[in-house]
Structure formats: structure tokens, C-alpha cells
Amino acid sequence: MQPRDLSAHEAYVPGRGAEEVARDLGMDPEELTKLSSNENPHGPSPDAVAAVEAAAPDVNVYPKASHTDLTERIAEKWGLDDSQVWVSAGADGSIDYLSRAFLEPNDDILVPAPGFSYYSMSARYHHGDASTYPISKDDDFEQTADSILSAYDGERILYATTPHNPTGSVLARDEIRELAERVDEQTLVVVDEAYAEYAAEPSAIDLLAEYDNLAVLRTFSKAYGLAGLRIGYAAVPTAWADAYARVNTPFAANELACRAALAALDDEEHLERSIETARWAREHYREELDVPTWDSGGNFVLCEVGDATAVAEATQERGLIVRDTTSFGLPECVRVSCGTREETREAVEVLNDVVAELR
Ligand code: PMP
Structure with a gap:
């Protein structure tokens, strides 16, 4: 017995974990x-x-109350109606819910290239396909x-990522308005x-009051x-x-996650510290790395290192x-996440050494 023909579906390949890499190299994790998955080097809030x-x-009880509490808390934070908040297992879960709610079979979506792979994966599960617009080096x-709409051809969903992964570039709020205004009625x-918490640009969530063709994804995974x-x-x-009730996976988010998210939303100090460290780190990378880098609104910086695979392997050994x-x-680049100050300084040293050695 085999699954249906999945050959058109690419597999999601997560970054390798420290345990996995350590095992291969015979090292202690x-x-x-x-600094490969844009995680928060300060860990979760102690309150979470x-x-x-x-x-x-x-956790023997289904998570109904916690889900409602979190939905209400997020709605209050942004001035939304409760029904406008779709809690999910990561932003990934929300991408799936939007596909389920919005895509008919054979509907296409438009996504950035380079870009986050799950947008198109999700569309394909829902029998659609993805075209790309360039975010060009x-x-x-x-x-x-203008650059986004250069490739637009009436797709049902247009994804814009800001700050963008993996480049860090930010789409200004006026440009988001322009997208909402210029796309066709069905898009x-x-x-x-x-990664919005790390950027200077405010969230586009308040634009939902003005435009009925706009949705915004947020996550608790990063900041x-x-x-x-x-x-x-x-x-x-x-x-x-x-x-939402028609498309969500029953009990879309688990009890521990909902309770942790509620506590994290209330711990502004932890959030501020996390943002401050990331902003310091990305400036440090830009000032101290001996290779070309790009301005980033996220908690990572893209660096042009030559042979990315060789460089990533060599830094791992260090x-x-x-x-x-x-x-x-982008085979000539690596993306390095913002670590603690100590980790970031060390990363600069290792990257500079490795790039010099391989030159
Ligand atoms: N969007 C972007 C641009 C991402 O980089 C990621 C995670 N790497 C996600 C969405 C998904 O985040 P999560 O499912 O962890 O919330």
C-alpha cells in the first residue's frame, strides 16, 4: 500500500538541530x-x-478555555473582533487554514522567490500551484x-513577507496599502x-480596518x-x-501553548530584551563581518560568503x-541568526576566519 502520488509535493526540510549536527561531528551538543533557525537566544519568558x-x-482536558482566552487577548491587543483571530499551530498552521478557507482546486498563489517554502507547499496540498515574484539581489x-506586482496574474492569494526570510528586507506599510488597492477583487x-517585532515598521494588522482583502500572519516562535x-x-x-470553525483542526492549539502564549504576551520586559539583543546583533554583524551583508528588519542577517555549503560545513566544525x-x-549566501551578545561576537569571529581560510 502506497500513499497517493506525492511526487509533485516537495518535502519540508527543517534546519538541522544541534543534537543531529553534534552526533555527525562526534561533538557534545x-x-x-x-544560529540557523532564527530562534530566540534568551529562550522563552520565565513567566511562560x-x-x-x-x-x-x-492536560487531560481538551484546551477550550485557554484557546478562547488567547483569542480574546490577541483581539484586544490589536483592536480586532474575536472572530478575526485564527489561533493555530504556528504561523504554518495559519497558512494551512487560509488555504483551506480560500483556495478552490486549481487556484494559484503568488509567492516571493527566494522565500519561505511552506506557502507553496500548502497551496499544493489544496490542489493549487504557486508562481513566484522576484526579490532580487x-x-x-x-x-x-511594483516589484511584487510585476509577476502578478490574478492569483487567489498573494504572499508578502516582511521582514522577509531569508533576506531581511522590509516592505513599507504604504506599499502594503498599494498591494491591497491594486490587486483584483478575488485576490x-x-x-x-x-519577524515583525524586530522591525521598525509597525504591523499591518490595523489596515484590516480599511481593507477587506488583507490577512496578516503572526507567530510566537520568534520574538x-x-x-x-x-x-x-x-x-x-x-x-x-x-x-474558522469550518476549517480549523479541532483544538487547533494545545493547552500548554495557549497558556504560555498568554503569559508571554504579558511579559513585555522579556520581549523588549529579546528585540534589543537582536537589533544590537544585526548591527554588529553588519559592522564586523568582512563579507557583504544586507540591512535586516529581522533577527538574522544574510551574508554573501562565496560557497555557502563549504562555509556552513566549515563553521559547523568550529x-x-x-x-x-x-x-x-542563494548558493553564495548563509543566513546567520542573532544570538546573545557573546554568541554573536563569536559567530563573527568564526565566519570571518572561515571565509578567509576558504578564499
Ligand atoms: N513565516 C516565515 C517567513 C518563517 O520564516 C517562518 C518560520 N521559519 C514561519 C512563517 C513559520 O513560523 P511558525 O510556524 O514557527 O510560527
Whole structure:
């Protein structure tokens, strides 16, 4: 017995974990610094950890109240109606819910190249396909409504990522407005703000009050340090009131994740510290790395290192895991996440040494 023909579906390949890399290299995972998945080097808020511990004895019960509490808390934060908040297992879960709610078979979507792979994977599961618009190195990865719409052909969903992964470039709020105004009536513009906390540009969520063809994705995986709990959400148009109940996976987010997210939202100090460290680190990378880098609104910096695969392998042997962006179509670059100050300084040293050695 075989599954259906999945040959057209690419597999999601997550960055390798520290344990995996350590095993291959015969090292202790403690000796490795993992700056390849844009995780929060400060870890989760201590309040979130306490909330998980407090909630753990109740996990025999389905997570209904916690899900409602989190939905209401997020709606209050952004001035949305509760029905506009679609809580999910990470932003990834929201991408799937949007596909389920919006795509008919054979509907196409438009996504950035390079870009986050799950947009097109999700569309394919729903029997659609993806076309791409370029975010071009020749233009320093600049994103504008014009550059995005250059490839637009009436697709049902148009994804824009800001700050963009893996380049770090930011799409200005006026450009998002322009996208919402210029696309055809049947197109939903989805703004993926997975890294928005780190950027200077404010969220586009308040634009939902003005445009009914806009949705925004957010996550607790990055600035809130809860990647392992898989919790995120989409902010969706008001008119979609009853769609969530029709498309969500029953009990879309688990009890521990919901309680942790609620605690994390209240710990502003931890959030601020996380953002401050990342902003310091990305400036440090830009000033101290001996290779070309690009301005980033996220908690990572893209670096042009030559042979990315060789460089990533060599840094690993020196205990530093960075992301080789060959799979994004940038075989000459690595993406390095913002670590603590100590980790970031060490990463600069290792990257500069390795690039010099391989030159
Ligand atoms: N969007 C972008 C641009 C991302 O980089 C990621 C994670 N790497 C996600 C969405 C998904 O995040 P999560 O599912 O962890 O919330």
C-alpha cells in the first residue's frame, strides 16, 4: 500500500538541530552554537515556563478555555473582533487554514522567490500551484508593490513577507496599502509578519480596518521564544466570521501553548530584551563581518560568503551552525541568526576566519 502520488509535493526540510549536527561531528551538543533557525537566544519568558508548569496537570482536558482566552487577548491587543483571530499551530498552521478557507482546486498563489517554502507547499496540498515574484539581489532585495506586482496574474492569494526570510528586507506599510488597492477583487493579500517585532515598521494588522482583502500572519516562535510549542495566528477580514470553525483542526492549539502564549504576551520586559539583543546583533554583524551583508528588519542577517555549503560545513566544525541558503536559491549566501551578545561576537569571529581560510 502506497500513499497517493506525492511526487509533485516537495518535502519540508527543517534546519538541522544541534543534537543531529553534534552526533555527525562526534561533538557534545553543548559545544555547538545554533544560529540557523532564527530562534530566540534568551529562550522563552520565565513567566511562560511557569504557565506551562502550572497548566501541565490539566492536560487531560481538551484546551477550550485557554484557546478562547488567547483569542480574546490577541483581539484586544490589536483592536480586532474575536472572530478575526485564527489561533493555530504556528504561523504554518495559519497558512494551512487560509488555504483551506480560500483556495478552490486549481487556484494559484503568488509567492516571493527566494522565500519561505511552506506557502507553496500548502497551496499544493489544496490542489493549487504557486508562481513566484522576484526579490532580487541586483536590487538589494528591495520589496515594493511594483516589484511584487510585476509577476502578478490574478492569483487567489498573494504572499508578502516582511521582514522577509531569508533576506531581511522590509516592505513599507504604504506599499502594503498599494498591494491591497491594486490587486483584483478575488485576490487575498497575506502579509507574513513572523519577524515583525524586530522591525521598525509597525504591523499591518490595523489596515484590516480599511481593507477587506488583507490577512496578516503572526507567530510566537520568534520574538516570544516559543517555537517548540507551535503557536501562532492569522488576523483575517471581518467578513470571515464563521469560516474558522469550518476549517480549523479541532483544538487547533494545545493547552500548554495557549497558556504560555498568554503569559508571554504579558511579559513585555522579556520581549523588549529579546528585540534589543537582536537589533544590537544585526548591527554588529553588519559592522564586523568582512563579507557583504544586507540591512535586516529581522533577527538574522544574510551574508554573501562565496560557497555557502563549504562555509556552513566549515563553521559547523568550529561549533557554529548557520543556515546555508542554497535551498532558497542563494548558493553564495548563509543566513546567520542573532544570538546573545557573546554568541554573536563569536559567530563573527568564526565566519570571518572561515571565509578567509576558504578564499
Ligand atoms: N513565516 C516565515 C517567513 C518563517 O520564516 C517562518 C518560520 N521559519 C514561519 C512563517 C513559520 O513560523 P511558525 O510556524 O514557527 O510560527
